[in-house]
Amino acid sequence: MDLTSRTALIVGGTSGIGLGLARRLAAAGSTVVIGGRDTDRPGLDTFPTVTVDVTDPASVARARDEVLAQHAELDLVVTMSGVMMMEDLRDPAHFAQTEAAIAVNLLGTIRVIDAFTPHLVARGSGDIVTVSSGIGFLPFPPMPGYGASKAGVHAYTEALRAQLDGTGVHVTELIPPAVATAGQEKVNPAALPLDGFLDEVMGLLGETPTPAEIVVAAARRLRWAERDGSYAELLAQRSRALTLLPGRAS
Structure with missing residues (x-):
């Protein structure tokens, strides 16, 4: 994937991985629009922004119209x-x-995809990048809803890729492990440093052809646990974290 001259929209890019990726893409020479509910956060002043609540269909539609009115060349979502x-x-x-x-996580992803797919298909080229999680492949039992939603993003991405085949619009799934943002380092001391994660992600995204799945080294044991026969053992290890729930400490 060319990362140097894109016009990209990152919905959910106001902090964490999203903001880090926005900065990397901008540094590579792309124009990046950041979308989110709170676009007044520190660190966003160098980016064009659009306010969007992915749980609100009307908000997503307004954001789409605003972005496309100002960035008709949009080719990466x-x-x-x-x-x-x-x-x-x-x-x-x-x-x-x-x-x-x-x-x-799931319906919001689908709403954004639905909003911009007609534009990208009409262009005859472009990229959609969805973000699932290693937890979508190997559950973290204290966060069942999160894992279920991210497993859904994976399944939806697979179907989207198949349906858009031949349109010129390519679909890539980013599958992060725990990354040290938003307090993840407090829950998981092994969380991957953000800069190291982004280094790997940018390298993989820049490959030709672009991989269907962007799986950094730290996420591979999660993504391929079932295939590798380590699923049950790893799930048992991760289930120990249930002691983090109130009243469940051993």
Whole structure:
């Protein structure tokens, strides 16, 4: 994938991995528009921004119209919006958190894709990058809604790629491991430093042809656990983190 002269929209790019990727793409020579609910955050002043709530269809439609009116050459859409919450499945009140994870991570991804696919198909070229997670392939039991939503993003991405085959629009799935942003380093001391993660991601995205899946080295054991026969052992290890839930400490 050419990363030097793109016009990109990163929805969910106001912080963390999304903002890091925006900075890398801009440094490579691309024009990057950042979309999110809070576009007044520090560090965004060098980017054009658009306010968008991916849980609101009208907000997504307004954002699409605004972006395309100002950047008709848009040729790269990255769906980065996501929320990650712990849930205790013994408590029925967890459903609100599950619902939020599905609404943002899965339905929000689909809304953004649906909004911009006609534009990209009409161009006859372009790229869509979805963001799932290693947790979508090997669950982290304290975060069941997050894992389910990201598994859904993976399945949807596979279908999207098949349906857009031949249109000139390419679909790539980014599968991060735990990355040291938004407090992840507190939950998981082994979380990958953001700069190291982005170094690998940019290298893989820049390959020709672009891989269908961007899997950095630290994410491979999660992505391929079932194939490699390590799934049950790793899941048992990750289940120990259930002690992080209130009242569940051993």
